[in-house]
Every structure is written in C-alpha cells, then in structure tokens.
Amino acid sequence: MARGTRRAGYVHLPDDIATRGRFGPRSLRHPAQFVVVAFAMAIVVGTLVLSLPFATEEPGSAPFLVALFTATSSVCVTGLTVVDTASYWTTFGEVSTMVLIQIGGFGIMALASLLALFVYKNLGIRGRVVAQAETKTIDLGEVRRVLVGVALFSIAFEIINAAILTGRLLSYEDSLGRAAYVAVFHSVSAFNNAGFSLYEDNLERFVADPMIILPIALAFIVGGIGFPVLLELKRALRSPSRWSLHTKLTILMTAALIPLGAAMIIFFEWSNPGTMGPLSAPAKLLAGFFHGVTPRTAGFNSLPVGEMNESSWLGTIVLMLIGGGSAGTAGGVKVTTIAIVGAMVWAEARGEPNVDMMNRRIPGPAQRQALSIVMAGSVAAIATAILLVALSGLTSGPALFEAFSAFGTVGLSTGVTPDLSPWGRVLIVGLMFAGRVGPITLGAALALREHRRLYRYPEERPIVG
Numbered sequence: 001m002a003r004g005t006r007r008a009g010y011v012h013l014p015d016d017i018a019t020r021g022r023f024g025p026r027s028l029r030h031p032a033q034f035v036v037v038a039f040a041m042a043i044v045v046g047t048l049v050l051s052l053p054f055a056t057e058e059p060g061s062a063p064f065l066v067a068l069f070t071a072t073s074s075v076c077v078t079g080l081t082v083v084d085t086a087s088y089w090t091t092f093g094e095v096s097t098m099v100l101i102q103i104g105g106f107g108i109m110a111l112a113s114l115l116a117l118f119v120y121k122n123l124g125i126r127g128r129v130v131a132q133a134e135t136k137t138i139d140l141g142e143v144r145r146v147l148v149g150v151a152l153f154s155i156a157f158e159i160i161n162a163a164i165l166t167g168r169l170l171s172y173e174d175s176l177g178r179a180a181y182v183a184v185f186h187s188v189s190a191f192n193n194a195g196f197s198l199y200e201d202n203l204e205r206f207v208a209d210p211m212i213i214l215p216i217a218l219a220f221i222v223g224g225i226g227f228p229v230l231l232e233l234k235r236a237l238r239s240p241s242r243w244s245l246h247t248k249l250t251i252l253m254t255a256a257l258i259p260l261g262a263a264m265i266i267f268f269e270w271s272n273p274g275t276m277g278p279l280s281a282p283a284k285l286l287a288g289f290f291h292g293v294t295p296r297t298a299g300f301n302s303l304p305v306g307e308m309n310e311s312s313w314l315g316t317i318v319l320m321l322i323g324g325g326s327a328g329t330a331g332g333v334k335v336t337t338i339a340i341v342g343a344m345v346w347a348e349a350r351g352e353p354n355v356d357m358m359n360r361r362i363p364g365p366a367q368r369q370a371l372s373i374v375m376a377g378s379v380a381a382i383a384t385a386i387l388l389v390a391l392s393g394l395t396s397g398p399a400l401f402e403a404f405s406a407f408g409t410v411g412l413s414t415g416v417t418p419d420l421s422p423w424g425r426v427l428i429v430g431l432m433f434a435g436r437v438g439p440i441t442l443g444a445a446l447a448l449r450e451h452r453r454l455y456r457y458p459e460e461r462p463i464v465g
Contacts, residue, residue: 038107039075039437046071046100055093062088065425072429074100075107076436077329079195079299079411080402082418082425086198097196098188104436105192105223105329106154150227154191161219162187168211190219193329195299195411207302208283213290220298221258224324225250245360246336250325253335257322261292264315274307295319297331299411305401306415313401313414320408321377331409331435333373340370377438381407384431392416392424402428407435 050067053060062070066082070089073080074097085094165183166176173179182198189196197203206212222230229247236242243251266288269276276284290302295316308316323332339357344367347355355362385403388394394402398414405412406428420428 036437039104039433042075042100042103042107043068043071043433046075046096049096050089050093052092055090055096057088057090065422069425069429070097071100072432073411074194074196075104076331076409076432077101077104077192077194078331078406078409078432078436079189080406080413080417080428080432081196082420084200085196086200094185094198098185101192101194101196102154102188105188105194106151149231153227153230154223157219157222158184158187158191161191161215164215165212168209172205186216187219190216190298190300191223191329193220193224193298193324193331193409195294197300203300203302204304207287208279210286213286213302216300217290217293217298220300220329221254221293224296224298224328224330225254226325226328226330228327229325245358246326248358249336249339253339254325257296257319257335258289258293261295261315261319262289263292265291265312268309268312268315269303272307272309275303291316292319295408295410295412296322296324296335297408297410299405301412304415305412310397313397316412317401317404320404320410320412321374321381323408331407333377337370337373340367341374344371373438377407377435380431380434380438384427387427388420388424391427392419392421394424403431406431407438409435 047064047067049055050071051061051064055067056062061067062083066088069080069082072078083089085097089097162180162183165187166180169179169183170176173182185196185198188194195202199205203213203216229250232243232247240248266276266284269288269291270284271277276287279287287302290300294300296319305313305316321332322338323334324330326334326336340355340362343355343357343362355367381403382400384406385396385399388399388402389396392399394416398416401412401414402416402420404410409432417428
C-alpha cells in the first residue's frame with residue numbers, strides 16, 4: 001500500500017510506520033487488549049504479595065484461592081471477600097490491599113480516559129475535528145495533563161476525606177495513629193468504590209453517625225462520577241449549556257438515581273426488624289440514603305444486607321447493573337449506557353426514526369455498543385448465577401445478588417461469599433475481572449472494529465414479538 005493512502009476520512013499507513021514512531025508499538029494499537037493485560041498483571045502481582053507468609057495473621061501463607069480472590073477484588077475495586085480483612089490479614093496484608101485498591105482505582109480512571117484518546121486517535125483528521133466539535137473530547141496533546149490531573153485529584157480528595165474521618169474516628173479508636181490509619185484505608189477504599197472495610201461488620205456500627213457515613217458516601221459518589229466529567233465541570237461549572245452530552249447525561253442520571261435508590265430502600269426496609277426497624281427516623285433516612293447510593297458501586301453497607309427483604313435485593317441488583325459514570329472508579333454498565341438504551345426504547349415507542357437526547361442525535365454505532373454492553377453484562381451475570389446455584393448450592397436470590405455484585409464490581413453480599421465452593425470462587429473471580437474491564441474494553445473494541453462495508457444484503461423483516 002502506498003505511503004499515506006487516504007479513504008473516507010481515514011489515514012492508512014504502512015506497517016513499518018504504523019508500528020513505530022509517534023504511533024508506538026503494535027500492542028498499543030489495541031488498547032482493549034492493553035487494559036486487560038495490565039489489570040491481569042496487577043492481579044497476578046497482588047496474588048503473589050498476599051501469598052507471602054507475613055501477609056496473614058495465622059502461621060503459613062494464605063491459600064492460593066484466598067489470595068487470588070482478595071487480589072482480584074482489590075484491583076477490580078469490588079469489595080467481595082472470602083475472609084475478614086481486619087482479622088485475617090496483618091498490617092502488611094491490609095496495606096497491600098489498600099495499595100492494590102489505589103492501583104486499580106487510578107488505573108481504571110487513567111486507562112479509561114486514555115482509551116477514549118486511543119479511539120480518538122484512530123480517526124482521520126476530518127474525523128478528529130468532527131469528534132472534537134461534537135463531544136468536546138480531550139485533545140491528544142493533553143494525555144500527560146489528564147494522567148497528572150487524575151493522580152493529583154485522587155490523592156488530594158482522599159487526604160481531605162481521611163482528615164475528616166480521622167477527627168470523627170478518634171471517638172471510636174484508642175489512639176490518633178489508629179484512627180488515622182483506619183481513616184486513610186476507608187478513604188482510599190471509598191473514593192475508589194472498593195467497599196473494603198477494617199471492621200468485620202463493615203459500617204453497620206456507624207449506621208446512625210452522619211460524620212462517618214456522609215464523608216464516605218461523598219467519596220464514592222465523586223469517585224464514581226468519572227474523571228472526564230469532573231474535568232469538564234472544573235472548566236465550565238457555571239455554564240451547564242456548554243457541557244457535553246456525556247456530562248449532562250452523567251449528572252442527570254446520577255441526580256435521579258440517588259433519590260430513587262434511597263426511596264426504594266426506605267420504602268421496603270422501614271419496618272423490617274432485621275434492618276431499619278430498631279432505628280430512629282433520622283437514622284432510617286441516613287441508612288436509606290446510604291444504601292440507595294452504595295450499590296452504584298461502592299460496596300459498603302451500614303445495614304445487614306442478608307436481612308433485607310427480597311424486594312430490596314431485586315432493586316439493588318438493578319442499581320448494581322447500572323453502576324456509575326464512565327472513566328471513573330465505579331463499575332456496572334454505566335449510567336450513560338443505560339440512558340442510551342432507555343432513549344432507544346422511548347424512540348421506538350414513539351415511532352421516531354432517530355434516537356435523540358437533549359437536542360443531540362445518538363449515532364447508530366453508539367446505540368449498538370450500548371445495547372451490546374447491557375446484554376453481554378446481563379447474560380454473564382445470569383449465567384454465573386445459574387452456575388453458582390449448581391456448584392455452590394445457593395438459592396436463586398443470593399446467587400443472583402452475588403453475581404450482579406461481582407459483575408458490577410460492587411462488593412455487597414447477602415453473606416454467602418465465604419461459603420462459596422472453590423469453583424464458585426473461581427467463577428466470581430472471573431466475573432469481577434470481566435465486570436471491571438469488560439464494559440470499557442468491549443466499548444473500545446466495538447468502536448475500533450467499526451468499518452464501512454461496500455455492500456448490503458437484501459432486506460427481510462422477521463416477525464418481532
């Protein structure tokens with residue numbers, strides 16, 4: 001092929017140019033593969049570290065599946081555990097877990113932002129100008145600034161949050177040092193939407209304490225919005241009309257789901273003697289708010305999830321599937337994905353030929369990508385739940401809850417995680433990994449594989465419905 005052949009807005013370069021220079025090594029031309037490999041390597045390293053003899057309180061090393069499960073849950077910032085974090089691991093093991101959480105959280109924010117840039121880079125000059133005008137995408141020259149911004153914002157927020165928590169935890173801990181350590185751990189875990197806690201009852205002992213619950217909730221809400229949205233809000237906080245469609249959808253969906261989730265939990269659990277029943281009215285409202293937000297996808301709990309009504313479980317499953325914002329620390333299929341699918345259904349119900357949102361038309365490829373991600377995630381979680389029923393002897397309710405919690409990288413559990421069979425643990429490990437890297441890499445892979453076909457087959461309409 002000639003050097004610099006151009007077709008339909010795309011630039012095709014010879015292999016010797018495309019694989020070196022400013023385009024980087026050939027492996028970086030497939031960012032979806034790069035993300036999968038990067039997270040897999042982090043899990044392997046984490047498993048080896050947690051397998052060291054001095055990582056556990058008991059003599060000897062942690063069993064391989066325990067170390068693998070914990071490392072995967074940490075790197076994928078999920079929060080599901082087969083052992084109690086505080087009593088099973090030494091301080092070294094706890095700090096290692098916290099570092100893995102930070103790596104996983106920062107990595108997903110940075111790599112997700114970079115994936116958008118990789119896809120952006122694969123467009124021709126004409127395509128880049130159009131994409132920048134329509135989406136206000138970060139310029140390719142800002143990659144370094146994006147990464148530095150992610151790191152600085154994450155660390156600064158975690159430090160401030162930890163300082164607030166330290167002041168309150170002094171009322172619960174024996175010393176300032178212990179209070180600061182616990183505060184830092186929970187701040188990192190919260191901002192990265194991990195859900196790991198150094199208390200065996202997670203946050204249940206703080207259910208009525210807003211000075212603990214609200215800072216943690218704020219941390220995982222901000223971390224779950226997504227760095228591209230935070231960056232845009234910083235630039236144009238007072239000019240919502242200038243926000244991109246992505247930012248508008250993320251803010252709108254987040255603002256709608258928080259009160260809806262809280263109202264659902266309050267309605268179903270208000271009189272439940274195992275959860276909210278014994279609490280005062282203010283404590284019930286605080287617990288309802290917290291459990292309406294935490295499924296997307298923090299994983300902390302201030303109420304015993306296993307004692308909740310099944311209606312609350314089902315509502316929580318829906319929230320866990322939805323997740324938070326793209327290119328953030330939250331999991332799930334992401335709020336923008338659900339918004340696009342909802343707009344598709346609404347347009348079809350109205351007989352509209354196009355899918356429009358906020359005076360913008362959603363392109364066909366984005367519609368197909370959104371539908372593919374939702375379907376793939378739902379099928380993966382349901383298939384895993386079926387296997388958990390068969391292999392671990394779980395009933396359908398806890399199995400579905402566990403599977404969607406793993407795929408959504410939430411970390412909430414009805415209490416069955418430690419009782420999973422070895423094969424059940426392997427299934428959850430695989431689903432946590434797929435849930436963390438799957439939606440992002442699938443979306444990028446679909447975008448990068450998009451191509452124009454020079455022919456079409458004859459049209460024939462099957463019976464639908």
